Amino acid sequence: MNQNPYYGSGFYQPSGTPVPASGQNGYYAQQPAQQSTQAVQGAQAAQAAQAAQAAQAQFAMASGQLPLEQSYIENILRLNKGKQATVFMTYERNSSLGTQSYTGIIEAAGRDHVIISDPESGKRYLLLMIYLDYVEFPGEINYLPQGQAATYPPRR
Structure with missing residues (x-):
């Protein structure tokens, strides 16, 4: 059996x-x-x-490029690695943190996190994307790899 x-x-x-x-x-x-x-x-x-x-x-x-039609937040942050940015986060309503901002240099970004470092204090922050509201850059940002035009497939 x-x-x-x-x-x-x-x-x-x-x-x-x-x-x-x-x-x-x-x-x-x-x-x-x-x-x-x-x-x-x-x-x-x-x-x-x-x-x-x-x-x-x-x-x-x-080669420092990203595949086409992948303009996800983590990819945009990766394209701007080494640039200064202010990351705005809102934590849960019951949290004592509320809304906070972190200013520093973008070191890395993944699907669920971004790592920034504050050169003045030497601190590094691992921030979760789930709490991300928006990111502010003092200058221009890289959105697509150089020489690539935005080509998106039609939505289904």
Whole structure:
């Protein structure tokens, strides 16, 4: 007897094992081996495509560029690394912090955080994007990598 709780339930379907046949309640049919081979080949093709996209993104990031149509806040902050900025944050209503601003040099930015350093005090702040209201720069900001025009796909 198989110990897998999903066996025969339609969730566990390795090649050549019984699976529910359509239209036959409670009866099982043999899964064709060709179907599982096609599924494996399709999964391998999808993995290869994802690896190619990741390699392109890594190359673009290594060369100081960002992939097109990615004007997310963290990418804009990365493009302005080394510039002075004031980051405005609002914390939860019940917090004693309320609204605060932090002025410093942008050191790094990720999907959920930004790191700035205050050259006067030597402090570094790791700020969470969830509390971010807006960012102020005293001068011009880099929005897109040099030489790249903004091309966005149509919304669906």
